[in-house]
Amino acid sequence: MGVEFKTVDEFSATQRLDNYLLKNLKGVPKSHIYRVIRKGQVRVNKGRKKADYKLQTGDVVRIPPITVTIPAEVKTSDNLKQLLKSAVLYEDKGLLIINKPAGLAVHSGSGVAVGVIEALRDIYKQPIELVHRLDRATSGVLLIAKKRSVLKNLHQQLNQHQVEKRYTALVSGVWSKKRHTVDAPLLQNSQYAAVDARGKPAISHFQPLKNFQQDDFAASLVEVLIETGRTHQIRAHAKYAGHSVAGDEKYGDKIFDAKAKSKGLKRLFLHAQKLTFSNPSSGEIQKISAPLPDELQQFLTKL
Secondary structure, eight states, X not given: OOOEEEEOOTTTTTOBHHXXXXXXXXXXXXXXXXXXXXXXXXXXXXXXXXXXXXXXXXXXXXXXXXXXXXXXXXXXXXXXXXXXXXTEEEEOSSEEEEEEOTTOOSSOBTTBXXXXXXXXXXXXXXXXXXXXXXXTTOEEEEEEESSHHHXXXXXXXXXXXXXXXXXXXXXXXXXXXXXXXXXXXXXXXXXXXXXXXXXXXXXXXXXXXXXXXXXXXEEEEEEEEESSOOTTHHHHHHHHTTXXXXXXXXXOOHHHHHHHXXXXXXXXXXXXXXXXXXXXXXXXXXXXXXOOOHHHHHHHHTO
C-alpha cells in the first residue's frame, strides 16, 4: 500500500501514537512500527511525534508504505442485521444496548468472521465499541458505546464496581436457598480460567431461586451477582463450588449435562439478565433487563 493519511476519530483520541499504529497496522511487528516512528516516516499534522504522543480528535496521521495483512471485508448477512435490530433493548445518542442471542460471538476471531461489533459497525456505518463482553454461548444484556466519552465513563464505572451485573443460570445439584459467595482468584490463559492463588481477585454471589429434582436429575435455578468481571468468571466459580452451569462444555459436569440434554437443553444455561448503571448521557440510574430466552423458559417447564 502507498502513503495513507488517517484522521483520528473520537474513539482513538488520547490513544498513544504507537498503540494507534499497532491497531491499524495488523500483522506489522512492533519493532518495525517503532522504527518508522523513530525515523520520522510517521507524521502527525505534518510533524514528527514520539511513540508516546497522545493523539487528539482531528489529528491527521501520515502512515508510510508498509506491507500489512489486509482484513477481509465484513459482509453482514441480512438475517444477522435483522436479528441484531430486533435485539435492541435501548438506544440513545451515545449508547446502544442489545439482548445478545446465544451462539453469537461479540467480536470476530477464532474462526468467527463476523461478530456482534463488526456487524453493528456495518449497520451503523460509524465507529462504535464494545463496553464489555459476553461469552459466545451466553445470552443477554450487552452494552455498546457510540461515543468515546460514553465508553470511557462506563469503563470507569466498571473499574470502580459501580455497574451491577445480575445473571440467571441453571446449575447442577440442589443448592440450599441461602446466598453463597465465592471469593476465589482466577488465573486465566487464552482458553481457560481456574481458581488459583496467583490469579486476579474475583467475587461471585449465587442466590438459589428454585430447586428441581426428578429421579436422578437435580438442579438449581440461581441468580448470580458478580462484583468483578473476569473471563468465564461465573462458569469457573460455579464449577469450583461444585455446582457447574448446565450445558457448559468447558467447565461442566458431563453426566449432569447429558441428563439435561436428554430433557431438551441445547445450550449453555447462562443469561445476562440485568444491568444497573449510571447513564453517561443523562446521569440517571438506568436498569436494563433482558427476558429469559424462550428456549430456556420452555426447558424449565419440563423440569
